[in-house]
Amino acid sequence: MHASLLSLPSSSPAATRPATLVAAVLALILTTRPAHADCAVPRYYTLKATGNTVAVCEGVTQPPCTPSTPFLRQDEATGEVVSIAATCGEVRCFNDECVPPGTYRYGLASLLVCSSGCDTVVPYFAEVSVTAALSNCTRDPTSPAPMATTVNPPWGTGNNIVASFNCPGCSCGMVGSDRDRGKILAVDFLVAAIGLAALIARRRRAPHRT
Amino acid sequence: MTGALAALVVTLLLELPIVAAAYPGQRVRLTAVALVANTFTNLTLNVLLPRWPLGRGHYILVGEILAVVMEAAALAVASRPRDTGRALVVSGLGNALSYGAGGAVLALLRWW
Numbered sequence: 001m002h003a004s005l006l007s008l009p010s011s012s013p014a015a016t017r018p019a020t021l022v023a024a025v026l027a028l029i030l031t032t033r034p035a036h037a038d039c040a041v042p043r044y045y046t047l048k049a050t051g052n053t054v055a056v057c058e059g060v061t062q063p064p065c066t067p068s069t070p071f072l073r074q075d076e077a078t079g080e081v082v083s084i085a086a087t088c089g090e091v092r093c094f095n096d097e098c099v100p101p102g103t104y105r106y107g108l109a110s111l112l113v114c115s116s117g118c119d120t121v122v123p124y125f126a127e128v129s130v131t132a133a134l135s136n137c138t139r140d141p142t143s144p145a146p147m148a149t150t151v152n153p154p155w156g157t158g159n160n161i162v163a164s165f166n167c168p169g170c171s172c173g174m175v176g177s178d179r180d181r182g183k184i185l186a187v188d189f190l191v192a193a194i195g196l197a198a199l200i201a202r203r204r205r206a207p208h209r210t
Numbered sequence: 211m212t213g214a215l216a217a218l219v220v221t222l223l224l225e226l227p228i229v230a231a232a233y234p235g236q237r238v239r240l241t242a243v244a245l246v247a248n249t250f251t252n253l254t255l256n257v258l259l260p261r262w263p264l265g266r267g268h269y270i271l272v273g274e275i276l277a278v279v280m281e282a283a284a285l286a287v288a289s290r291p292r293d294t295g296r297a298l299v300v301s302g303l304g305n306a307l308s309y310g311a312g313g314a315v316l317a318l319l320r321w322w
Contacts, residue, residue: 180270180271183271184270184271184274184275184309185306185309185310187274187275187278188274188278188302188303188305188306188309189302189306190302191278191279191282191298191301191302191305192298192299192301192302192303192306193302194295194298194302195282195294195295195296195297195298195299195300195301195302196295196298196299197295198294198295198298199295199296199299201295202295
């Protein structure tokens with residue numbers, strides 16, 4: 001018979017193995033402060049320039065990308081800001097086409113709503129550089145067109161650029177210490193405790209059967 | 211998606227050895243079951259639930275509860291003889307470990 005790690009032979013040398021396993025797991029969990037959900041993924045804005053097209057994707061910490069919460073694109077050299085009333089699709093991305101060469105900040109025009117979740121630092125924008133010369137670019141008619149705007153980006157203008165802000169309760173889930181951390185660990189340990197109780201109860205019943 | 215795959219790999223690296231150690235007599239079969247169950251629950255957590263409007267703000271809590279319950283159920287059903295207690299212990303400890311330490315391991319792997 002195989003000796004099981006989770007069986008509880010009271011008089012064998014293996015009796016310390018479950019306790020060692022539990023202690024090791026507890027030590028790892030309790031000494032690792034950054035919260036991560038089932039090893040979940042931190043996601044914010046991600047940008048990728050291909051030629052004169054910038055693929056803009058929003059992360060799960062941000063509010064939904066809809067025409068009513070447009071993206072802003074700020075030219076870092078000139079400070080010019082355009083508004084892009086994009087609708088992010090299934091993968092929460094859209095393409096900004098026919099972007100002239102330059103370095104840009106992209107971010108949502110409105111701040112995310114900190115409703116519940118965790119304390120975390122949330123970036124206002126992401127940066128990307130477009131190097132390809134712009135010539136004979138034809139925009140896909142289904143792609144959102146940038147519109148000139150006088151709206152000030154939430155991250156600021158000129159020399160007063162603020163890269164991120166601290167959200168006391170956003171739906172981030174990945175970075176920082178989320179408020180659900182205690183609940184999640186409590187559920188995990190409760191499940192383990194119920195299982196352990198079942199194992200112990202079965203073991204106590206076992207001598208009466210034989 | 212790359213980030214989701216990295217998270218999945220780290221989760222599997224942390225949770226599968228616990229399953230393998232806990233079921234020495236059925237190691238290969240139950241590790242395979244855990245592989246499938248973890249892949250399903252982890253991708254649900256990282257890919258599907260963030261897009262689910264009702265789960266916004268607490269989708270990780272929802273995903274974690276789903277994960278621990280579904281993985282325990284899969285191990286309990288697949289174990290011979292059926293061993294619900296052991297499945298609950300393994301799933302609870304495995305998920306606590308991957309939740310608590312997964313991010314640190316992911317950061318270490320990226321640094322390495």
